Amino acid sequence: MPEARMLLKSAFAALSLFTFASPVLAENQSFKLGIVTFMSGPGAESFGVPAWEAAQMLSAALNEGGQLPAPYDKAGFGGMTIELSVIDENGGTTKQVQELRNGYERDGLDAVIGYISSSNCLAAAPVAEELKKLLILYDCGTPRIFEDGSYRYVFRTTAHATMDNVALARYLAKRKIKFDDIASINPDYAYGRDNWKDFQQSAAALNPNAKSKLELWPKLGAGQYGTEISALLQANPQVIHTSLWGGDLQAFVLQAAPRNLFKNRHVVITAADHVFQPLGNRMPNNVIFGARGSNGLFAETSPTNDWLVAAYEKKHPGGFPAQSYYRMTQSILGLKLAVEKAMALNGGKKPTAEQIADALTGLEWDAPSGRIKMALGNGHQAIQSNAIGVTKWDPASKRMQVVDVERFDAECVNPPANIKAEEWIAQGFPGAKCN
Amino acid sequence: MLDWRSTAHLCMALVALLAAGLVLPGWANFLLVIALSKGLAALGLVVLLRSGLLSFGQGLFYCAGGYGAGLLMLWGGISDAALLVGGGGLFALLIGVATGPLVAGYRKIFFATLTLALSMLVHGALTKADFLGGTDGLNLRAPTFFGWRAGSAGENVYALYAFASILAVALAGLCRAHFGSVRGLLSLGVRDNEIRIEYLGTSVRRVVFENFVIAAFLAGIGGAINALALSHIDPELAFWTTSGEFVFVAILAGQASVVAVFAASVLLEVVRSWSSQYFPNAWQLTLGVFMLAVILFLPNGVGALLRRRSRPSVEADAK
Structure with missing residues (x-):
């Protein structure tokens, strides 16, 4: 019967498609950071694309090392090079959950920072928890995430709405x-x-x-x-x-x-x-x-804020960075400090997701938008x-x-x-x- | 009913699917779960397409299945996957029975737009229902499988995949049997000439209604599996883009075979995932080009392509 043969054929085709993209072994010298944000759709112009730009600019500066003021002057994340990749947040929760799983399991991402839409945040959080991988929500507004659930591997490094x-x-x-x-x-x-x-x-x-x-x-x-x-x-x-x-x-x-x-x-x-x-x-x-938050025009003068504004002006003369830039920046800086703290405790070796999660729980740091405190949701939800x-x-x-x-x-x-x-x-x- | 050969083929297909799942990594299993659940909804569309009707509102039943299973878990306290998926499918079936008489009298574009309107109505109502989480939706828990709870993430995904595979193969087999049955063959007649079918002594309206309810049930099962896999339900399940995707899978598959529907669904998921990995800025464009290519070069779908390969002589004669 042709149907059975066809099924076998398609099964083999599917198998061969999957095998060529086998999971990449994480190298000790790099930290794979996935960014999920709107690259298309209505959220892209205002929030998604600026956030991705902020992530690129910041990781380039961090990888170079010594660009940012202390305590962010160490290269990369504790010496590890930040390898950035981006996933478009557009396409609905089913696609997002699928892409997040692909990111962790297929592409071997060490951590993911992302999600502007609250429904995507709600859907993504249990996935990271199930896979025991680090997920940092950076923009979505709903307070429900840490009020209705409790997570070990999921954080929100910005205040909720x-x-x-x-x-x-x-x-x-x-x-x-x-x-x-x-x-x-x-x-x-x-x-x-x-x-x-x-x-x-x-x-x-x-x-x-x-x-x-x-x-x-x-x-x-x-x-x-x-x-x-x-x-x-x-x-x-x-x-x-x-x-x-x-x-x-x-x-x-x-x-x-x-x-x-x-x-x-x-x-x-x-x-x-x-x-x-x-x-x-x-x-x-x-x-x-x-x-x-105290973002953009509201940000008070501080070494990190001066750096951010200057770096932005270099790229966009006459412009100023808005909220999305700030929220992404403070999330990456918080992650950097947590990774470095966990790394020090781990004897200078690349820390595991558990170790980074423990380090980030309850952490406080100075971002361009002021002091960020992981004060709510058992140390998983920031206030600012x-x-x-x-x-x-x-x-x-x-x-x-x-x-x-x-x-x-x-x-x-x-x-x-x-x-x-x-x-x-x-x-x-x-x-x-x-x- | 199915003959022993078909049954044997189905069993072989199931064993192949289950074995493949053991070899594949977790993310691939997850992709296949989603593909199977969407494939079930698209299979429902194929049932309707056989009677010449295209529903643009299949998302309504996908959503009904998802919310049915989800609310059964959250409000009913049930965590068994079989009960949840069965409940979701049944809920979608009931909605199909309720709306079926309304749409069964319509054909062509009127049928398509009416089903679309119904699903958008539900989408709109759900976005405003604060107690159901509005547009943000609700999170679910991990299901149990006949009293067994998966210990790790990998086990959970495989269990879901195995569960989805069994359901997909069983329902595909039932559809196959239905297509070959008298009532199933009457559907083809409805597409070709309704008056003749009426003269045979059958109610065309009834045939359409039955197919609509079958399609609703299949989509409900698919939606329930999707909800359990995602551990999340939101109104987007009923949005027109979800329905549009099912239509595309059905077109991509063609009506030549049941297996092609699932093959097409897997293909679409793989292409989407691949394009979003390599072209994060242009994945929609890649998908669009793919869809255009399929419509231009494979107007009869993947099923026709695979059929032609297996029977080249027929095709040669035709030319």
């Missing part, structure tokens, strides 16, 4: 901006919903009179916001909250600014610095925004400081400036350990330490 909205609400309260009537326009998926929920509850905790006047949920990637802008203008709230990002945010700003949506009221944006360069002077003044400010276009330098900045300590805008972010906000931020 809770602090973005807690800081926005605290900013309004601190600056005595009236926010009794709030309207919102958020993308209709988990990230947008989480952002709005966090902001609404934070606002209610700080101002008992705060009430939601209008909630708008345009589809992710909608691009046209004419109707929404009309509804917002008609509702005429004191504050408009949005967590639109990337092309959506650009489109919203370009369509809303000529209709004076940004005049006579406060628009607060959870993360906006990544659209400043594409928008230029079309980004209106007096918009309250954050950058998911945040800052909120107001846009101001500087025509002389043709650059966006940030003014009226308020800085918030990590412990002020992040929940303490052992309490879920949602409950922490609902209970009115118990245990928050603000300066």
